[in-house]
Amino acid sequence: MSSSGIIRTVRGAVATLVCALLILVQSSVSSSALSGLEPGMEAPDFNLADLSGARQQFGRLKGEKLTILLFWATWGENSIKALTMMQSLHQRYAGKGLAVVGINVDRQELTPEMVQAIRNKVADLKITFPILLDQGLGAFHAFGVVAVPSTVVLDSGRVLRYELSGFPLVGADSLRQWVEATIEGKATTQRAEAPVNQPDKRAIRLFQMGQASRRSERTADRAQGWFEKAIAADPAFVQPYLALGELLYQQKQYPEARKRYEAALQLKPAHPLVLLGLGQVALAEGKDAEAVGWFEKALAADGSCLPAYYLLGLVKGKQGDMKRALELFAAGERMNPQEYRLFFNKGLMYEVRGDLVSAAAAYKRALELMVGKR
Amino acid sequence: MKKRWGAVIMTGMALLATGAVAAAGSDRAGHPCDPQRFAGEQGSDSRAAVLQSVRECIARDAGNPRLYTALGNLLLASGEMDQAREAYQQALILDPGSSTAIGGMADLLIKQGKLQEAEGLLKQLLALDPQPARQYLRLGELYLQRGDHAGAIEAFREGIKVHEQGRRSRL
Numbered sequence: 219m220s221s222s223g224i225i226r227t228v229r230g231a232v233a234t235l236v237c238a239l240l241i242l243v244q245s246s247v248s249s250s251a252l253s254g255l256e257p258g259m260e261a262p263d264f265n266l267a268d269l270s271g272a273r274q275q276f277g278r279l280k281g282e283k284l285t286i287l288l289f290w291a292t293w294g295e296n297s298i299k300a301l302t303m304m305q306s307l308h309q310r311y312a313g314k315g316l317a318v319v320g321i322n323v324d325r326q327e328l329t330p331e332m333v334q335a336i337r338n339k340v341a342d343l344k345i346t347f348p349i350l351l352d353q354g355l356g357a358f359h360a361f362g363v364v365a366v367p368s369t370v371v372l373d374s375g376r377v378l379r380y381e382l383s384g385f386p387l388v389g390a391d392s393l394r395q396w397v398e399a400t401i402e403g404k405a406t407t408q409r410a411e412a413p414v415n416q417p418d419k420r421a422i423r424l425f426q427m428g429q430a431s432r433r434s435e436r437t438a439d440r441a442q443g444w445f446e447k448a449i450a451a452d453p454a455f456v457q458p459y460l461a462l463g464e465l466l467y468q469q470k471q472y473p474e475a476r477k478r479y480e481a482a483l484q485l486k487p488a489h490p491l492v493l494l495g496l497g498q499v500a501l502a503e504g505k506d507a508e509a510v511g512w513f514e515k516a517l518a519a520d521g522s523c524l525p526a527y528y529l530l531g532l533v534k535g536k537q538g539d540m541k542r543a544l545e546l547f548a549a550g551e552r553m554n555p556q557e558y559r560l561f562f563n564k565g566l567m568y569e570v571r572g573d574l575v576s577a578a579a580a581y582k583r584a585l586e587l588m589v590g591k592r
Numbered sequence: 593m594k595k596r597w598g599a600v601i602m603t604g605m606a607l608l609a610t611g612a613v614a615a616a617g618s619d620r621a622g623h624p625c626d627p628q629r630f631a632g633e634q635g636s637d638s639r640a641a642v643l644q645s646v647r648e649c650i651a652r653d654a655g656n657p658r659l660y661t662a663l664g665n666l667l668l669a670s671g672e673m674d675q676a677r678e679a680y681q682q683a684l685i686l687d688p689g690s691s692t693a694i695g696g697m698a699d700l701l702i703k704q705g706k707l708q709e710a711e712g713l714l715k716q717l718l719a720l721d722p723q724p725a726r727q728y729l730r731l732g733e734l735y736l737q738r739g740d741h742a743g744a745i746e747a748f749r750e751g752i753k754v755h756e757q758g759r760r761s762r763l
Contacts, residue, residue, distance in 0.1 A: 574742055588756075
């Protein structure tokens with residue numbers, strides 16, 4: 219890197235802001251509630267080591283009726299509450315068709331010291347259900363988890379029946395009641411076992427083809443076609459609209475991306491990822507005031523929607539409301555202190571404000587979280 | 593001696609570029625002498641114990657460059673600069689293409705305030721390391737130490753970008 223190439227003015231930093239946003243911020247769309255997965259869809263399998271080092275898959279651990287997967291981390295207060303509730307469900311229903319599995323997502327890479335800290339936490343809480351280690355966060359990404367903790371309930375065929383993002387008091391209570399009613403075979407006033415809009419199976423397959431195409435550089439250009447076919451097969455299935463919106467956003471086709479998100483909004487007016495997507499399109503188009511509105515709606519729809527905190531923080535900071543911006547970043551950091559995108563966006567905000575010292579510190583933190591501190 | 597390790601590093605970089613370096617040593621995950629076990633942050637008390645373990649492992653497996661790199665990292669964290677330099681040099685003699693040993697040497701140079709020397713090493717390493725995000729982190733820290741915040745921002749952001757691209761391609 220030549221020193222002449224270094225950006226030395228705030229003006230230059232602002233000019234690169236759009237580029238940086240396109241590279242990174244867009245990826246936060248794939249990170250609220252569960253991205254790419256909704257009730258009625260088959261969940262991915264996993265192959266993870268447990269605390270003794272033995273490899274475990276869904277088929278080995280599943281319950282006869284239901285399996286709860288809890289994505290948790292030692293650093294989250296709500297994770298501890300979730301583990302405690304899951305332990306009580308495990309004790310009550312382990313012999314009646316329920317299996318509970320904890321999937322630890324503390325860090326991208328776990329050192330032996332971190333694994334020991336996880337063992338200690340599990341022992342302190344007297345957790346007796348299996349705990350798996352998501353080294354590399356492969357399962358975390360495969361399930362499209364954003365908020366930590368996140369609870370995923372699968373039936374014996376690995377079909378998603380219920381999901382809870384974060385661990386809000388009311389949501390947790392509803393989840394517990396739904397699990398109890400389902401295991402005991404009682405009627406419930408909570409969410410129905412099968413979603414109202416069960417996606418068409420062919421549409422799900424086409425959507426998954428699109429997702430698979432996106433992962434490979436060789437086939438990425440075919441993804442759009444698969445998503446459009448999935449929409450044609452089931453126009454009420456929201457996931458392909460979301461995926462297409464994200465894809466078009468990444469290709470900087472903002473009006474087209476907006477159309478897909480607006481179509482999704484008609485289907486699910488309070489879906490946090492839809493609201494977040496619309497906010498990001500508005501932000502990319504320079505419509506900051508509109509973006510604020512969408513991000514605030516996303517937060518209202520899902521208080522655990524972490525990207526909404528840091529994206530709203532970014533816009534508030536750009537607008538000069540630093541007090542609110544820092545409150546939002548702090549709230550997001552309390553939810554997930556390991557989320558590098560939060561620190562990246564904080565860096566962007568400081569850079570726009572011309573505070574290069576704070577910007578460098580925030581970017582450094584983001585990169586440390588990605589590659590691990592030495 | 594200084595000239596010697598400089599030459600060793602240059603040879604290693606050439607090997608890295610051609611992909612000719614094979615993994616050396618018998619590193620089995622979970623093995624008591626797996627160098628990965630000695631990574632991570634340690635308190636001063638446990639660091640002394642880990643140092644002792646690494647030395648015992650080296651006594652048993654003196655041809656393992658990763659153990660010498662682990663030793664260098666621990667010594668560097670303890671402020672034992674001269675001994676750390678010797679450990680990195682030994683690692684590089686055994687495996688001239690070890691990016692972790694070269695990176696450790698760059699860390700040492702940064703700590704010693706030899707910023708220009710470290711910068712040169714890191715820039716060469718950037719071009720050759722298939723996963724250079726960590727080198728960008730080092731480079732950014734170097735610029736911060738120099739008071740060049742704009743340079744640090746550019747380095748950190750580049751590191752974030754390449755790491756993100758790498759992560760996506762691995763998915």
